[in-house]
Amino acid sequence: MTTHDSGSAPDSAPKPPAKDPWDLPDVSGLTVGVLGGTGPQGRGLAYRFARAGQKVVIGSRAADRAEAAAAELGHGVEGADNAECARRSDIVIVAVPWDGHARTLESLREELAGKLVVDCVNPLGFDKKGAYALKPEEGSAAEQAAALLPDSRVTAAFHHLSAVLLQDQAIEEIDTDVLVLGEARADTDTVQALASRVPGMRGIFAGRLRNAHQVESLVANLISVNRRYKAHAGLRTTDV
Numbered sequence: 540m541t542t543h544d545s546g547s548a549p550d551s552a553p554k555p556p557a558k559d560p561w562d563l564p565d566v567s568g569l570t571v572g573v574l575g576g577t578g579p580q581g582r583g584l585a586y587r588f589a590r591a592g593q594k595v596v597i598g599s600r601a602a603d604r605a606e607a608a609a610a611e612l613g614h615g616v617e618g619a620d621n622a623e624c625a626r627r628s629d630i631v632i633v634a635v636p637w638d639g640h641a642r643t644l645e646s647l648r649e650e651l652a653g654k655l656v657v658d659c660v661n662p663l664g665f666d667k668k669g670a671y672a673l674k675p676e677e678g679s680a681a682e683q684a685a686a687l688l689p690d691s692r693v694t695a696a697f698h699h700l701s702a703v704l705l706q707d708q709a710i711e712e713i714d715t716d717v718l719v720l721g722e723a724r725a726d727t728d729t730v731q732a733l734a735s736r737v738p739g740m741r742g743i744f745a746g747r748l749r750n751a752h753q754v755e756s757l758v759a760n761l762i763s764v765n766r767r768y769k770a771h772a773g774l775r776t777t778d779v
């Protein structure tokens with residue numbers, strides 16, 4: 540075993556056969572909401588999921604802004620204020636800036652109860668040297684979401700996507716893996732399946748929320764890559 544392999548001591552007790560990690564649920568009937576869906580990331584995700592046939596509602600602090608953005612996106616996307624967006628959705632993606640993250644989630648605790656929440660927020664700072672990772676008190680944006688939403692099923696995903704590529708209607712496939720983190724296998728499977736609805740995209744399980752900080756922070760490195768190579772870099776996980 541190499542030092543980075545996971546593994547436990549051999550066990551003589553018979554184990555049930557491991558579930559195929561690519562055996563993911565059908566999520567095509569689920570409604571996807573996007574809080575902060577009027578921004579580039581929210582619009583881009585909404586566009587990709589709606590184009591793949593998913594029902595999508597984008598949220599905003601102002602319903603009219605969401606409705607206007609939804610009309611621009613087409614593909615049946617609807618707009619509502621963030622609370623209504625949360626109420627109407629099965630899966631709710633959090634795509635607000637880190638600055639407004641805690642306050643937004645606190646205010647929607649009731650509407651988000653029982654929902655599958657997907658946090659894609661990257662807590663970053665920017666200075667003359669470029670982007671750098673902030674260190675949230677709770678460990679990560681995703682763990683802050685989990686602490687603020689005890690009645691929701693919180694996962695983390697979609698951190699490493701380029702909003703520019705997502706929104707570019709001429710691009711058919713989004714060539715990237717999506718690292719998905721969470722505490723419950725059924726929930727991470729659902730988010731992986733959602734990611735995999737987008738042509739070219741693949742959802743990969745990447746651990747529990749306590750490891751979300753590295754995933755969120757890696758965006759600072761991708762921003763450096765993008766600046767140096769004038770690119771919109773994504774990620775691929777090899778050998779899976």
Ligand SMILES: NC(=O)c1ccc[n+]([C@@H]2O[C@H](COP(=O)([O-])OP(=O)(O)OC[C@H]3O[C@@H](n4cnc5c(N)ncnc54)[C@H](OP(=O)(O)O)[C@@H]3O)[C@@H](O)[C@H]2O)c1
Pocket residue numbers: 574575576577578579580581598599600601604605633634635636637638639640643659660661662697698699700701702703
């Ligand atoms: N841009 C990317 O390429 C990218 C990629 C991966 C992940 N992300 C993450 O996705 C999130 C959104 O990114 P973005 O570039 O789309 O951000 P953004 O444009 O700055 O914000 C998204 C939307 O959030 C709402 N908003 C702004 N300030 C807010 C506040 N204080 N409280 C609540 N809502 C607020 C605004 O919508 P209304 O005014 O309509 O409410 C805005 O359109 C960020 O956390 C970012 O880290 C971004």
